[in-house]
Amino acid sequence: MTKVTASLRRASRPLPPDSPAALHAPLFQDLLAGLDTTGRYVILDLGAASTAMLALLGRSRCRVEIADLAHFGGIDHLNTAAPGPALADAAESLLPNRLPDDAIDLVFCWDLPNYLTLDALSALMGAIGRRVRPGALAHALIFYAGRDMKQHPGRFVPTADGQLIDLSAPGAMIAAPRYSPEDLGRSMGGFLIDRARLLGNGMQEFLLRLGS
């Protein structure tokens, strides 16, 4: 059995009582279901790498770009950069090089937008928008119903059936910015809201598509 297979099977087992609950995220599941196993995709993941995620994406012919903004200091870098050219440069520096023949098809933002100011989010998504193909999709989780969120972004890992588990350690809570769809419409760098769902944990799940 490969390590990946083992990881997936662990993820699909019933969870122990103290484990975080699996989150049913239907738009995420739809995205995975839409990946053609023979298709070639370039995927940008703003979160941390996980073997389970790679295993799911590995069913297709993918190249996965992992930015891991939370661990490699990207969030502070963006939030503290002065608006204007410095912020644009900061966003560019956090992303992979632009490859004209391999533009990005799909972006996983997870809950990172909640941890960025709207200026920083706008700069980041603008830089991403210059690396994606027309019609590219972005997936994001926004704290909406609850007033608080963890101090640091989650570490989301999919189960074999496409549910999500947040493996980040519990810790201090901070106020959630509770960005509205209008906020996102102005700050997602040309990505427009395609679909949205309110999830069981109070987060709003968004699927966005790059406008023409």
Place this chain on the structure above:
Amino acid sequence: MFERSKKDDDSLESQDAKRTASDTTLGSLRSKVAGRGGDAAVIGRSIQINGDLRGGEDLRIEGDVSGTVELKNSALTIGKEGKVKADVYARSIAVDGETKGDLYATERVSVHVNARVQGNIIAPKVSIEEGAHFKGSIEMDPAAVEKALGKTAANGVDKPIAGHRSGNAVDTKAVPKKPAKDARTNLNPPAGTV
């Protein structure tokens, strides 16, 4: 699978203590590394190497290496104390420490818990343990991996094993015999309401 025991640590420390800075050729670094598949050359934690490193035997790096590392038919382990700032070419690469640079392996790249890897990974099989930190790209398209690795008989690199799939192969039955198409496939999730 590759966890190092305290006995191994003690053994390595003892070897490091006896080694001088001039002992940096692979032949003189040969030592027994228990639990790691037998003999492997070791670059100890007090050793720094700047330049190109080439060899035809398995190697474990616990020191600092900058430049290029080429062990095309051998296994490389970057230990917990190891820091490698180089493009690395090997049959298999296991990382417990830190790397900056691209990792090319004809068989597998394994990034273990607490490892820090910045660079691109090009290998038929890749595993990244939860808790590892990785920034870069992972090519999971078999055709692109083969192209990047330059798998030809002329350069002496082994052909990929049949049935192996780039990236994280879960079900080898699902591997297409040939890449079905090079054209990009549109993502069209079912329509829904906002």
